[in-house]
Amino acid sequence: MRNKLSWFSAPYVVWMALFTVAPVILVVIYAFTAVPPAEGFTLDNFLRMKEFAVVFARSFRLALIATFICLLIGYPLSYFLAKEGPSFQKIAMVLIMLPMWMNFLLRTYAWMSILENNGFLNRMFAALGIIDLGNLINGGLNSLCASLNEGVLAWLNARLGTALLLSTDRATDMTYFRMLYTQGAVVLGMVYNYLPFMILPIYSVIIKLDNSLLEAARDLGASSARVFRKVIFPLSLPGVLSGVTMVFVPSVSTFAISKMLGGGTKLLLGDLIELQFLGGAYNPYLGSAISLVMMVIVVVCMYVMNRFGEGEEQAVVL
Amino acid sequence: MPKELIRLSNCTMAFDDEVVLDNINLYINDKEFLTLLGPSGCGKTTTLRIIGGFQMPTSGDVFFDGVRINSVPPHKRAVNTVFQKYALFPHLNVYENIAFGLRVPRVEEQKNEMGKVLSRRKVKLSEKEIDQRVMEMLEVVNLRGFEKRRVTSLSGGQQQRVAIARALVNKPKVLLLDEPLGALDLKLRKDMQNELKRIQKAMEITFIYVTHDQEEALAMSDTVVVMDGGKIQQIGTPEDIYNEPKNAFVADFIGESNILDGIMRSDGVVEIFNRQFACLDSGFEKDEPVDVVIRPEDVDIVPENEGQLKGTVTNVTFKGMQYDIIVDFYGFKWLIQTTDLSPVGSRIGIKIDPDGIHIMKKSQYSGMFGDYSSYSEEYEEISDAAYEPGEDGQEDGDEK
CATH class of the missing domain: 2.40.50.140 (Nucleic acid-binding proteins)
Structure with a gap:
């Protein structure tokens, strides 16, 4: 009874076996294998994991922040976009997708040159007089600017409850906002690169919402705010869940972004794993173990989230 | 002497120069079962949406109980709607769908003797009250025991009942029904016709019913309004409409002629x-x-x-x-x-x-109309102005 056309899926099955299933099996085997010259099965690789607790925490924290910011930007954007006319929607969609047609590394390099100490942003700040390069070097307005700088940061940190954004290690002459090679820059890179993955699923769910559902809610007496809270938002949760998944998973495992925008001093999980395979700390056994732990944590997170969302709607396909 | 409840006076509706409703004058009595009948694109759904508050007439006035309500939004009208495809909330179960309207906080106004508003406060029904009203409605639509079911797991007829219960739970003065039986099969449709009639009698409220099915209109209505081309062709009792059609359109649309x-x-x-x-x-x-x-x-x-x-x-x-x-x-x-x-x-x-x-x-x-020379096995559809190829009883032409 099987469809004869199913043979056409054979290439993909082979592909998947070779490049998805086999590597995962290899990772599992390596993770439980002792580092030479020792041999055989071991849990040592996992026992070493507590050394990297800081890295795990940092990765998950940054990825969570990036995901949250994406959601904060992406949801209202998708929502209002879905209400616009079709031609406006098309143009907006192209604009949202446009950066994705460029290479990921190129985009990130572009951010480097924008955030650099004498990059685009700092020059613009100088031109606008927000920071005065000349005077700062003279030390004349040094104190004023430093307090301004600190004021801005204190405000940001108070608002966001973090100490992450635009952290300025003012070790040397404070002649610029130090933006590149901060954790804020890493978060920015994640948000910039993965924002479309948040927008698209949410947008596609909202655009498909049956207008008569909203009319029914209005008809039953609900105000606009109530219609949103009780109908639109719960029904868009599947989009939110898949958006969150699609931003969080690549964010938590990224290494290029943290390397380029974070300066590679404060390691993220991706960097750590890369180091084990390509870097000086060559230890594929440990690298596999870290990968495995990360995968398990991500899968558990996603599972829990989908279960949480199931109450409202059907589970989201990862 | 029946009391007039709703009046449309000189209502015209145009979308981008396309006139959908052309100077409609219509009054609807309290506790009446009135049907707007016509082929797709005749303006019946638009008329219903104007009464429901989802559309504002381009010109003309809508009165409810003598008060002009042109710009009153749907959630402030004593009117509820049963939508064409039910529009049940898929994320809520049967109970919560019906309770939706009850959970909306109402604004209660305190007025002095002069009628001046002294204070406004939001009032919420207690869970007990909500429960009682929901159960009452489930009784009315014969869905006792279905409270916890997901609406997506119900049959078309059951979904229809939930939609009716949901619309009735707020005790509206008028229930608007937009081709509510269009998606049901013939047998179920007949049952639901009786059911609707029974509910209307039991609740003692006005039903305004939109359909393109003339049999349905004749069987259920106190008053039938036959529409075509954005105009009212004839208003009358089912007997009047059938026995004394005003023009060839009505004669052809109602029954065979x-x-x-x-x-x-x-x-x-x-x-x-x-x-x-x-x-x-x-x-x-x-x-x-x-x-x-x-x-x-x-x-x-x-x-x-x-x-x-x-x-x-x-x-x-x-x-x-x-x-x-x-x-x-x-x-x-x-x-x-x-x-x-x-x-x-x-x-x-x-x-x-x-x-x-x-x-x-x-x-x-x-x-x-009225010549059967193009007779074929499908003559009913050919001679029926409501028939459009590929259309399955749905009226999309009216929706803008």
């Missing part, structure tokens, strides 16, 4: 095919050209030599209760319903009693 050209020779005498027939109509000019409607069931078949008209049977269809036969009279084909079989090719005569002949003034619809 043979519509012929005739000339009024005098009061009570009409000439068809150069033969004079007695009829009950009067008040026309002498020799005025008219449209004559003869219902297929009002024709008696007699031996050829006894007939007022003589013709040849060209087609016979067995319909269960009767045969539908097509008879050729001098090139004009009639539909006649009879319980006696007259085989194809046989010559027959017919007789028509005076009360079987209805005279209508000539209108823009004259000559468009």
Whole structure:
């Protein structure tokens, strides 16, 4: 009874076996294998994991922040976009997708040159007089600017409850906002690169919402705010869940972004794993173990989230 | 003396120069079952949406209980709607769908003797009250025991009942129903027709019902409003509409009709095919050209030599209760319903009693309907103005 056309899926099955299933099996085997010259099965690789607790925490924290910011930007954007006319929607969609047609590394390099100490942003700040390069070097307005700088940061940190954004290690002459090679820059890179993955699923769910559902809610007496809270938002949760998944998973495992925008001093999980395979700390056994732990944590997170969302709607396909 | 509840006065609706409603004047009485009947694109759904508050008429006024409500939003009208495809909230179970309207906080105003608003406060119903009202509604629509079910797991008929319960739970004065039975199969549709009628009687509220199904309209309504081309063609009781259609459109749309050209020779005498027939109509000019409607069931078949008209049977269809036969009279084909079989090719005569002949003034619809010469197995659909190829009882043309 099987469809004869199913043979056409054979290439993909082979592909998947070779490049998805086999590597995962290899990772599992390596993770439980002792580092030479020792041999055989071991849990040592996992026992070493507590050394990297800081890295795990940092990765998950940054990825969570990036995901949250994406959601904060992406949801209202998708929502209002879905209400616009079709031609406006098309143009907006192209604009949202446009950066994705460029290479990921190129985009990130572009951010480097924008955030650099004498990059685009700092020059613009100088031109606008927000920071005065000349005077700062003279030390004349040094104190004023430093307090301004600190004021801005204190405000940001108070608002966001973090100490992450635009952290300025003012070790040397404070002649610029130090933006590149901060954790804020890493978060920015994640948000910039993965924002479309948040927008698209949410947008596609909202655009498909049956207008008569909203009319029914209005008809039953609900105000606009109530219609949103009780109908639109719960029904868009599947989009939110898949958006969150699609931003969080690549964010938590990224290494290029943290390397380029974070300066590679404060390691993220991706960097750590890369180091084990390509870097000086060559230890594929440990690298596999870290990968495995990360995968398990991500899968558990996603599972829990989908279960949480199931109450409202059907589970989201990862 | 019935009390007037809703009045549409000179309502016109246009979308980008396309006139959907053309100067509608209509009043609806309290506790009445009124049906807006017409083919797709006739403006019936638009009329309903104007009453519901989802659309504002381009010009004209809407009154509710004597108060102009043109710009009152839907959630502030004492009107609730049962939507075409039910529009149940898929993320809520049956209970929560019905409770939706009850959970909305109401604003309660305290006024002094002068009617001035002293204070406003939001009032929420207690869970106990909500529970009681929901259970009451479940009882009304016969869905006891379904509270915890997901609405997506219900059959079409059950979903329909939930939609009705949800709309009724706020005790509206008027319930608007937009082709609510369109998606159900025939048997279920018949059951639901009775059900709706029963609910309307039990709740003692006004129902405004939109449909393109004339049988449904005749079976359920106190008043039928026949619409076409954004205009009201006729308003009346089902009997009036069927027995005394105002023009060829109504005659054709409601039931089957043979519509012929005739000339009024005098009061009570009409000439068809150069033969004079007695009829009950009067008040026309002498020799005025008219449209004559003869219902297929009002024709008696007699031996050829006894007939007022003589013709040849060209087609016979067995319909269960009767045969539908097509008879050729001098090139004009009639539909006649009879319980006696007259085989194809046989010559027959017919007789028509005076009360079987209805005279209508000539209108823009004259000559468009009532000839069964294009008869085929699907003649019902071809002659039915509501029929559009590929359309399955849904009326999308009205929705803008």
